[in-house]
Amino acid sequence: NAGVTQTPKFRVLKTGQSMTLLCAQDMNHEYMYWYRQDPGMGLRLIHYSVGEGTTAKGEVPDGYNVSRLKKQNFLLGLESAAPSQTSVYFCASRTAGANYGYTFGSGTRLTVV
Amino acid sequence: LAKTTQPISMDSYEGQEVNITCSHNNIATNDYITWYQQFPSQGPRFIIQGYKTKVTNEVASLFIPADRKSSTLSLPRVSLSDTAVYYCLVGDRDDMRFGAGTRLTVKP
Numbered sequence: 252n253a254g255v256t257q258t259p260k261f262r263v264l265k266t267g268q269s270m271t272l273l274c275a276q277d278m279n280h281e282y283m284y285w286y287r288q289d290p291g292m293g294l295r296l297i298h299y300s301v302g303e304g305t306t307a308k309g310e311v312p313d314g315y316n317v318s319r320l321k322k323q324n325f326l327l328g329l330e331s332a333a334p335s336q337t338s339v340y341f342c343a344s345r346t347a348g349a350n351y352g353y354t355f356g357s358g359t360r361l362t363v364v
Numbered sequence: 365l366a367k368t369t370q371p372i373s374m375d376s377y378e379g380q381e382v383n384i385t386c387s388h389n390n391i392a393t394n395d396y397i398t399w400y401q402q403f404p405s406q407g408p409r410f411i412i413q414g415y416k417t418k419v420t421n422e423v424a425s426l427f428i429p430a431d432r433k434s435s436t437l438s439l440p441r442v443s444l445s446d447t448a449v450y451y452c453l454v455g456d457r458d459d460m461r462f463g464a465g466t467r468l469t470v471k472p
Contacts, residue, residue: 255407281386282458284460286462291467292464293451293462293463293464293465294402294408294451294461294462294463294465295461296459296461296462298462299458299459301458307458309459309461323367324444326424339405341407343407348456351398351410351413352410353400353408353410353460355407355408355409356407357401357406357407358407359404359406
């Protein structure tokens with residue numbers, strides 16, 4: 252049982268480049284989330300999804316897009332990367348109505364130069 | 365939505381008991397209180413949840429007074445490996461936010 256898997260684990264981008272971060276979960280969770288964490292800071296919610304085909308904005312959605320075409324996958328896209336998007340990105344999933352049951356991935360460390 | 369307030373950081377020494385308090389003045393009747401722990405370079409993990417009075421598990425205890433306007437996470441006899449960020453969550457909403465948490469540093 253892999254839980255939540257994030258790919259890639261590390262990436263360096265040049266300003267203006269685009270990329271997609273993939274999150275996959277095998278627990279049949281309805282809810283999926285993308286958070287970012289800057290050095291020494293807490294988690295900030297970027298986007299989330301409460302089910303296949305649905306997405307919604309979180310606290311800091313600007314500069315990111317997401318898609319949830321399949322229940323088990325949640326993609327985070329950066330269309331034109333900026334240095335301010337240098338961060339560690341965490342994906343999480345959980346069952347509806349169970350805020351004790353967040354399962355997080357191991358994170359993607361992204362550096363934009 | 366119940367807004368939470370917790371200290372930004374705390375320091376402790378090995379073997380001491382650490383208490384981290386979270387204030388949530390506008391907690392709703394049906395809201396549970398949940399704490400997560402995040403080690404460096406890892407995602408947060410669930411440690412304890414409670415509704416009222418006291419809850420204890422193998423990792424921590426959670427004390428909740430009768431008015432439920434605050435809660436205290438208690439870590440007995442901390443070790444260096446308890447150095448982490450601790451998040452207090454109240455209620456359950458689709459766009460759950462973890463906030464800044466409390467950064468606990470345990471010193472030798």
